[in-house]
Amino acid sequence: MDFxxxxxxxxxxxxxxxxxxxxxxxxxxxNDGFVLPTAIPQSTTVQLGLSSDSHHHFYSENLNEQVSxxxxxxxxxxxxxxxxxxxxxxxxxxxxxxSLCVYVKSSVPMGSGLSSSAALEVATLRAxxxxxxxxxxxxxxxxxxxxxxxxxxxxxxxxxxxMASSLADTEHILFLxxxxxxxxxxxxxxxxxxLVIDSGVPRTLAxxxxxxxxxxxxxxxxxxxxxxxRDITDVEVTEKLPEPLRRRARHVVTEDNRVLEVLQGxxxxxxxxxxxxxxxxxxxxxxxxxPPLDTLVELLQKTPGVFGARLTGAxxxxxxxxxxxxxxxxxxxxxxxxxxxxxxxxxxxxVPSLELSDAA
Ligand code: ADP
Ligand code: MG
Numbered sequence: 522m523d524f525x526x527x528x529x530x531x532x533x534x535x536x537x538x539x540x541x542x543x544x545x546x547x548x549x550x551x552n553d554g555f556v557l558p559t560a561i562p563q564s565t566t567v568q569l570g571l572s573s574d575s576h577h578h579f580y581s582e583n584l585n586e587q588v589s590x591x592x593x594x595x596x597x598x599x600x601x602x603x604x605x606x607x608x609x610x611x612x613x614x615x616x617x618x619x620s621l622c623v624y625v626k627s628s629v630p631m632g633s634g635l636s637s638s639a640a641l642e643v644a645t646l647r648a649x650x651x652x653x654x655x656x657x658x659x660x661x662x663x664x665x666x667x668x669x670x671x672x673x674x675x676x677x678x679x680x681x682x683x684m685a686s687s688l689a690d691t692e693h694i695l696f697l698x699x700x701x702x703x704x705x706x707x708x709x710x711x712x713x714x715x716l717v718i719d720s721g722v723p724r725t726l727a728x729x730x731x732x733x734x735x736x737x738x739x740x741x742x743x744x745x746x747x748x749x750x751r752d753i754t755d756v757e758v759t760e761k762l763p764e765p766l767r768r769r770a771r772h773v774v775t776e777d778n779r780v781l782e783v784l785q786g787x788x789x790x791x792x793x794x795x796x797x798x799x800x801x802x803x804x805x806x807x808x809x810x811x812p813p814l815d816t817l818v819e820l821l822q823k824t825p826g827v828f829g830a831r832l833t834g835a836x837x838x839x840x841x842x843x844x845x846x847x848x849x850x851x852x853x854x855x856x857x858x859x860x861x862x863x864x865x866x867x868x869x870x871x872v873p874s875l876e877l878s879d880a881a
Contacts, residue, residue, distance in 0.1 A: 524568045524624040527580045532568035536647035539564040540629035540640045541685035542717050542842050543833050546780040550679040552738050552773045553700035553749035555780035558685035561872045565627035565640035567648040572620035579604050582626040596673055606673025607645040610665045634834035639682035642666035663687040696784050710789035716850040717872035720814045722838035731835050741770040768806035775802055793829025793844050800831030809836030813866045817841050820857045
């Protein structure tokens with residue numbers, strides 16, 4: 522069903538926004554640190570039209586689900602909360618938003634850590650900006666999107682996902698200082714492309730593990746007398762902490778330093794080494810990896826054509842990201858997934874998208 526079939530008339534406007542993957546800078550955002558995400562080829566498209574009654578109507582092609590907002594004082598749940606949140610944060614900022622018909626379709630896998638939620642929010646806000654000529658820039662779009670996710674979808678997220686979706690593209694990586702929002706858009710390393718493979722391991726312990734790591738980092742920062750671990754640049758300083766705080770802090774400080782090294786300009790080979798070092802640090806110091814992810818990352822790291830690989834996202838399952846020689850991602854994925862299967866696991870390629878290439 523397209524917009525016309527659902528709402529009985531064509532849309533007035535549409536906009537798209539991509540999902541994202543974080544290349545370096547993991548578990549640094551809540552320490553006020555540095556991240557390095559890039560956009561992925563999969564994106565979400567939002568089409569808008571004016572509603573002929575006084576209610577908002579949202580339809581998701583992916584879910585084949587329609588939600589009508591009959592009472593704007595009552596926030597919806599599920600996918601509608603993200604769209605309703607975007608409308609409401611704009612209203613609260615003083616923009617008048619009419620009743621809308623909203624149609625969503627997406628090629629970003631949902632709930633796989635590629636940030637389909639940010640893609641949905643940023644696409645919605647871009648479409649609204651276009652429809653209503655709103656004077657908001659791309660950074661404000663990211664900020665409104667984050668507010669929508671926190672206050673309406675109920676997810677305590679940082680700003681990385683929304684900034685990446687709003688400011689990065691598939692040819693560029695976004696360096697972001699999560700404390701100051703200072704940023705720089707940089708080209709992808711030379712002769713390289715991104716490969717994302719899902720480990721097939723659900724992120725079951727992710728929430729409790731994540732909260733525990735956050736608390737440990739706060740405690741480490743307190744012990745060291747700084748506002749956040751981002752304020753420590755010399756890793757020696759972390760040596761005086763008791764375990765496990767010493768290793769947790771060491772991950773954050775070395776990870777921040779790895780991102781800052783990329784900012785100085787590095788080759789693809791060096792970028793890959795930094796990704797490998799990031800994985801070792803996430804595995805040994807931060808302890809957020811699991812054996813299948815370690816196996817997947819090791820298989821990637823020893824495959825010719827791979828500059829470097831690591832787990833991406835919060836860990837405890839989820840996906841790996843690798844920087845590989847341009848044009849070789851698919852063949853590398855086939856080779857690695859076969860060996861991963863022999864090790865007893867079932868992975869799946871997420872980027873480059875098989876679906877998008879079939880459609881092309
Ligand atoms: P991620 O952002 O990593 O994909 P999240 O749990 O943060 O995972 O966001 C996934 C949620 O976002 C989905 O459960 C759904 O509510 C919403 N969502 C994202 N894309 C769509 C879409 N195309 N149609 C409907 N809902 C979507
Ligand atoms: Mg999300």
